[in-house]
Amino acid sequence: METRAGERRRTLLRAAMVLGLALLLAGFMVRDVRARAFVETDYIARALWAAGGLLAAGSLALDWRRVLALLRGRRTAEGVNFVFVAVLGVVLAALLCYITTRRYARLDWTRAGRFGLHSQTESILAALEQDVHVVTLYRSDDSYDMAVVGYAGDMLEEMKARSPHISTEEMDLTLAATQSRINRLLAQLGVSDLAVPAVVFVAGDRHETITFDRIATSSRGSVEMPDVFLGEDAFAGALKRLTAGEGAVVYALTGHGQRQLKVEDRAGGPPQAAGAGAGPARSLSRVASALEHDNYEVRVLDLAAEGRVPEDCDVLVVAGARARLAESELRAISRYLDEQEGSLILMLESPFGVAVDTNVTELLADYGIRAREDAVGVTRMQGLLGQTVTEKTVPVPGERLPDHPAVAGLDGFRLWLEMAVPLEITAEQPAPGLSTRPLLTGVESSWGATGIEPGSQQAIEYNPAADLPPGVIVGAVVEPTAGGGMAQEAPEGPKILVLGSTGAFANTTVDQHRANLYLLSNAVNWMAGRTHLLGIPPRSMDMHIVSVSPSQVLAARYVFIGVLPALFIAAGALVWLVRRR
Amino acid sequence: MVNIPVITRRELSSYFLSPMAYVVLTGFALSHGILFSLGIGSRIEPNMQAYYAFYITLFLLILAAPVLTMRLVSEETNQGTIETLMTTPVTELEVVIGKFMGALVFAAVMFLPIVVQVVYLRFLGPVDVGPVLAGFLGLFLLTGQLLAIGLLCSALTRVQIASAIISFAILIGLYFMWYLGQGSPGMGAAVLRYLSPPWHYVNFAKGVVDTRDVAYFVITTGLFLFLTVRALQLRKWR
Numbered sequence: 001m002e003t004r005a006g007e008r009r010r011t012l013l014r015a016a017m018v019l020g021l022a023l024l025l026a027g028f029m030v031r032d033v034r035a036r037a038f039v040e041t042d043y044i045a046r047a048l049w050a051a052g053g054l055l056a057a058g059s060l061a062l063d064w065r066r067v068l069a070l071l072r073g074r075r076t077a078e079g080v081n082f083v084f085v086a087v088l089g090v091v092l093a094a095l096l097c098y099i100t101t102r103r104y105a106r107l108d109w110t111r112a113g114r115f116g117l118h119s120q121t122e123s124i125l126a127a128l129e130q131d132v133h134v135v136t137l138y139r140s141d142d143s144y145d146m147a148v149v150g151y152a153g154d155m156l157e158e159m160k161a162r163s164p165h166i167s168t169e170e171m172d173l174t175l176a177a178t179q180s181r182i183n184r185l186l187a188q189l190g191v192s193d194l195a196v197p198a199v200v201f202v203a204g205d206r207h208e209t210i211t212f213d214r215i216a217t218s219s220r221g222s223v224e225m226p227d228v229f230l231g232e233d234a235f236a237g238a239l240k241r242l243t244a245g246e247g248a249v250v251y252a253l254t255g256h257g258q259r260q261l262k263v264e265d266r267a268g269g270p271p272q273a274a275g276a277g278a279g280p281a282r283s284l285s286r287v288a289s290a291l292e293h294d295n296y297e298v299r300v301l302d303l304a305a306e307g308r309v310p311e312d313c314d315v316l317v318v319a320g321a322r323a324r325l326a327e328s329e330l331r332a333i334s335r336y337l338d339e340q341e342g343s344l345i346l347m348l349e350s351p352f353g354v355a356v357d358t359n360v361t362e363l364l365a366d367y368g369i370r371a372r373e374d375a376v377g378v379t380r381m382q383g384l385l386g387q388t389v390t391e392k393t394v395p396v397p398g399e400r401l402p403d404h405p406a407v408a409g410l411d412g413f414r415l416w417l418e419m420a421v422p423l424e425i426t427a428e429q430p431a432p433g434l435s436t437r438p439l440l441t442g443v444e445s446s447w448g449a450t451g452i453e454p455g456s457q458q459a460i461e462y463n464p465a466a467d468l469p470p471g472v473i474v475g476a477v478v479e480p481t482a483g484g485g486m487a488q489e490a491p492e493g494p495k496i497l498v499l500g501s502t503g504a505f506a507n508t509t510v511d512q513h514r515a516n517l518y519l520l521s522n523a524v525n526w527m528a529g530r531t532h533l534l535g536i537p538p539r540s541m542d543m544h545i546v547s548v549s550p551s552q553v554l555a556a557r558y559v560f561i562g563v564l565p566a567l568f569i570a571a572g573a574l575v576w577l578v579r580r581r
Numbered sequence: 582m583v584n585i586p587v588i589t590r591r592e593l594s595s596y597f598l599s600p601m602a603y604v605v606l607t608g609f610a611l612s613h614g615i616l617f618s619l620g621i622g623s624r625i626e627p628n629m630q631a632y633y634a635f636y637i638t639l640f641l642l643i644l645a646a647p648v649l650t651m652r653l654v655s656e657e658t659n660q661g662t663i664e665t666l667m668t669t670p671v672t673e674l675e676v677v678i679g680k681f682m683g684a685l686v687f688a689a690v691m692f693l694p695i696v697v698q699v700v701y702l703r704f705l706g707p708v709d710v711g712p713v714l715a716g717f718l719g720l721f722l723l724t725g726q727l728l729a730i731g732l733l734c735s736a737l738t739r740v741q742i743a744s745a746i747i748s749f750a751i752l753i754g755l756y757f758m759w760y761l762g763q764g765s766p767g768m769g770a771a772v773l774r775y776l777s778p779p780w781h782y783v784n785f786a787k788g789v790v791d792t793r794d795v796a797y798f799v800i801t802t803g804l805f806l807f808l809t810v811r812a813l814q815l816r817k818w819r
Contacts, residue, residue, distance in 0.1 A: 028769060029761065078815055085811050093804040097775070100796035109711030110788040154787070170763075545626050546706035556621045556701060560614030564694050565607045572603025579598065 010066065016059040023052025106161050117158050118409065121236045125163040130203050130243055133167050134159075135185060138197045138212075140172045145197045148212045148231075152199055155231050173197070199231075201238040208238035241295045248314040248528045250291055251301040256358065257322030259502055261288040261298055284319055286507045290521050296528070303329045309336035314528045316342060320349035320502030321360045333363060337494035341480075343527035344494070345520070347502040352376040352392065352452065353419035367478045368427030368436040369498055375448040377420035377472045377500060378460050390449075390460040393418045394442035394474050394500075404439060405526040406477060406497060406519065413515035415440060420474040420500035422448030433480055433493055440475025440499070448472045474500035495527045584671045588679025589686065592653070596687045605648055610694045612641055617698055627702040628709050634698045635716040635786040639779055642727055643752045649687060650731025651745035653680045654813070658739045663816070673813040677732065677806055684728045685721075692720060712788030719785020722798035723778055727752060729805035736812040 027048035060067060070076050108115040117125075134156055138145040149170070160166045171178045171185075173196060185200070186192065189207050194200060199215065201208040215231035252261040260283040288298045301309065301316070303325075309316055309332055316336060325333075336342040346363065348371055349356050361371040377394035396415040401407040417440065430436055448468025449460050462470075480493025503509060510517040596602045616637045620630055657663040666676060695717075702708050734748035735741075755777055762774030774780045781794035 029773075082811055082815050086808055089804050089807050089811075093800045096800050097797060100800075101775075101793050104792040104796075106792075107790040108788065109715045109790060111709045111711060115787070115789045154789070172763075544628070544706050545624050547624055548621060548705060550623075552705065553618075553621050553623070557618045559701070560618050560694065560698065561611065564614060564697065565611040568603055568606040568610055572600060572607070575598060575603070576600065 010063065013059040013063040016055045017063075020052045020054070020056030020059060023048045023055065025052075027052060104161060106158060115154050115158060117155075117162065118232055118236070120409070121159070121232055122162060124236050124239050124243075125159060125166070128163045128165045128239065128243060131165045131167070132239060132242060133169065133202045135200045135202065136168070136170045136198075137173060137182070137194065137200065138170070140174050142197070145212065148197070148216045151216050152231050152235075155235060156199075159235065199235070199238075201235070201242055203242040206242055208242055210234045210238055237295075248295075249297045249299060249310075249312050250315045250317060250524060250528075251299050251310065251313045252288075253316065253318045253321070254300045254302050255304055255323075256325055256360070258319045259284050259506065261285065261300070261317065261319060282503070282506050282508070284502075284505055284507070286510050286517060287505055287520050290517055291524055296524065303332055308332050309340065309342065311340070313340075313342065315345060315524050317345045317347075318360060319345075319347045319505070321358045322349050322354065322356045324357060324359045330359070330363060334366075337496070341493055342495075344496045345499070345523060345527070346496065347499045347505065348373075348421040349502050350376055350419040350421045350500075353503065364496075364498060366430060367434070367496055368425060368430035369476050369478070369496075370424040370426050371498070371500070372422045372424060372448055372450075372468060375422045375450045375468055376452060377417065377422050377442060377446060377474050378449045379443060379446040380462075381445065394420050394440075394446045394472060396440045396442055396474065400441050400443070400471075402437070402439065404477065406439060406523040408522055410515055410518060410522070413518075414513075415504070415515050415519060416509070416513045417442075417474045417499070417501040417504040417516075418509065419503050420472075422468045423473045423476050423498060423500055424468070425473065425476060429481075430478070434478060435481045436476060436478045438473040438475070439477045439497070440473065442472045442474055444470050446470060446472045497523050497527070582675060582678075584675045585679045585682065588671070588676060589682040592680050592683025593686055596683065601648070601652075602687065605645060606691055609641060609645055609691050613637060613694055616641075625702075625705070627706040628712065631699055631702055631708055631713055631716070632786050634695050634702075635720060636783070638692070638695065638720060639723070639782055639786075640756075642724060643749065643756060645688075645691065646724070646727035646731050646752065647734070647745040647748040649684050650728055650735050650748065651741040652735070653684065653732055654735040654809075655738050655741050655744045659741070667813075667816075673810045676813065677736075677809045681725075681728060681732055681806060684732070685725060688724045688728065689721075692717075695720075709788065712786065715788050715790050716786045718790065719782050719794070722785075722795065722802070723782045725802045726778060726798050726805070729802045729809070733805045733809045733812065736809045 027045045030045045030048060106115065136149060136152060136156075138149045140146065153168075153170075156166070156168045160168060171181055173182075182194075185202075186194065189200075189202065190205070191207075195209055195211050197212045199210045199212075201210070210231075214234045217230060252258070291298050296314075301313070303309070307328070313336065316333070318333075333344065337344060344363075346360065348361065349358070351373055356373070361373065364371060376392050378390050378392050379394055380388060380390050381395075382388060394417045396417065398411040398413050401410055423438070425436055425438060428436055447462055447470045449462070450466045450468075451463065452458065452460060476498045478494065478496035478498075480495070499505070504513075504516050505520055613634075617630075617634055620633050654663065657666060667673075699708060699713055730751055731744070731748040734751070735744040738744045738747065756779055757777075758773040759777035759779045762770045762772075762777060762780070775797070778798075781791075781797050784791050784794050
């Protein structure tokens with residue numbers, strides 16, 4: 001009886017010991033892991049540790065004689081040796097793993113480079129000296145959120161790999177336990193609410209919120225499967241804004257029928273009243289947003305009232321003036337360029353699209369550029385039905401772009417300039433220390449067509465005698481050339497970017513051709529001397545949806561559910577038969 | 582180390598002469614085929630479907646790895662052939678590596694349906710080769726780790742079923758850590774995530790080869806093989 005009672009006691013103590021250790025382990029697990037049912041898990045962890053510790057210590061104390069006997073046995077010595085070596089091995093492995101997590105590399109094997117970083121993002125991260133904590137707020141029950149979290153998570157992993165100052169955290173809004181963490185975050189940021197789902201960049205007491213619609217979008221309209229990732233530019237922009245100092249200022253000229261960049265621009269001149277720049281589709285507000293996103297302040301400039309271009313103007317934009325500028329205004333812009341070594345982006349409006357009567361192109365005469373307002377850029381291309389059509393649009397493929405900061409990173413894209421005024425370079429060195437060169441050259445099948453009646457639908461044929469030659473120029477740049485000195489400083493002087501089209505940068509167009517927007521973003525960064533902040537182009541997720549015919553679906557089922565398993569069964573049967581003989 | 586190829590060949594022939602091998606091969610091909618076919622609809626994205634093919638393998642391996650490894654050492658222990666093996670001029674390390682390599686080669690044969698699936702997807706549309714190669718690299722490393730765990734369990738028990746159950750429980754635990762560690766900020770959650778094989782494997786399937794993931798699989802596989810060698814050496818003392 002005593003033996004049986006003793007056996008039962010030992011079994012109970014052994015069970016208590018195992019249970020105690022299990023509770024101790026469970027306490028560690030509960031402390032940090034997400035617990036769907038609980039808001040706070042700390043008190044549960046403490047209770048588990050207390051109960052586990054009590055059970056384990058109690059069972060040890062009550063069964064100390066057996067423990068002592070066990071410790072003296074040979075099997076125990078063997079076991080201890082094994083456990084000791086195992087622990088040593090685990091510690092060594094943990095140490096190695098830790099070392100490999102400190103210095104590591106991520107190799108992107110995808111064709112589209114989905115997981116790599118743009119060189120500009122790498123520069124920003126390399127220069128990052130401030131700690132930035134990135135919090136992703138999402139709902140795990142939303143497929144769009146989860147798709148974006150996947151893309152954003154990969155990008156943030158890449159960023160973490162490049163900078164020790166980046167740390168990340170994810171908060172699933174469907175979990176009750178997340179609420180207390182959100183409250184702590186809100187308190188830290190000093191705000192009462194945050195837009196969600198979003199990625200929040202926090203640096204000290206400053207923060208930047210990037211909502212998911214700015215991170216990924218779908219080119220096919222599929223909400224659940226975004227295939228264009230814009231997040232890198234958004235994330236890099238957030239880092240720029242959080243860590244950069246004062247922003248630069250871009251002025252948009254108003255009063256001559258220009259297209260709107262800012263709402264205040266509605267106070268335009270007479271042509272605007274005709275509706276040229278009115279309406280969100282034709283305005284350039286996307287350009288303004290992109291610039292603000294890059295930490296620029298966009299202001300409207302009424303030169304007739306101001307009399308001069310302000311001192312703090314980093315870049316002046318004239319977005320498709322349709323009315324004439326006063327002589328004083330032209331002189332003010334010239335003074336800005338010559339005396340202030342200013343930067344000008346001059347977008348032209350073609351008279352073939354809308355009524356134009358402007359003298360703004362006179363500004364270009366001194367810089368070796370002639371705007372051919374009597375012509376329009378056209379391209380011979382293949383229509384939907386395979387027929388040849390000539391469109392008043394000039395595509396500029398990435399491979400035709402020169403090596404210039406204003407078009408950096410656009411190699412894989414195609415710019416589209418509709419209703420473009422062709423440009424001619426009349427002098428490559430218009431003045432000492434200045435050079436002029438083409439920036440945007442159309443495809444070989446494009447040319448500058450003349451003799452077309454504005455608004456007419458007549459067939460356009462190439463006329464070598466009168467038209468501008470194929471490979472029409474629709475963008476040109478004037479910039480100071482480097483001096484002969486030993487100094488590596490940037491050359492000083494005015495910078496001018498002339499773009500043959502304004503409509504190419506309107507909201508509806510840049511929504512379809514994002515590269516057009518990135519050209520302007522790059523150009524402004526180059527002109528403002530922020531070459532390390534050049535815009536980052538969007539990246540395609542390299543997705544190709546293919547249609548599968550019912551017979552192909554059926555074939556897949558036959559092969560993968562029928563044929564392949566049957567082959568293995570047949571091989572097994574064959575081996576069995578051979579062995580039987 | 583010259584004995585390793587001999588032991589590997591012996592293990593392979595022993596695999597392919599046993600009916601269990603064909604049951605595992607058929608079971609894997611059938612279940613993988615069913616799951617893969619479920620993802621084929623009237624419109625698919627071949628790269629995502631290829632990712633899916635690797636993703637489902639992740640879960641099927643929880644079942645396959647214990648079955649593949651359960652007999653490797655425990656059967657020999659149970660039948661007493663381990664004593665014969667150990668009296669031959671081979672070291673414990675050679676035995677362990679040889680058996681491990683045999684299981685790994687067998688697993689490679691088991692993955693043949695995935696190759697056929699990728700070819701099928703390539704026939705339907707463009708498939709990015711990089712993520713597929715990365716996926717196979719990840720699959721190879723993951724399988725190595727799971728087989729090493731199974732081999733250790735097999736070396737620690739005499740009963741095959743017990744070995745399979747223990748290694749299955751360990752794998753379930755490791756996979757469960759992935760779930761537990763998601764969406765939590767603490768150090769404990771980070772450790773749980775790091776310990777979980779799926780956390781590292783999905784990067785490969787996406788086309789990212791991260792040296793941390795490679796190191797994790799190589800180090801943990803090495804650790805479990807080392808422990809298996811120690812477990813075999815422990816027998817000498819008894």
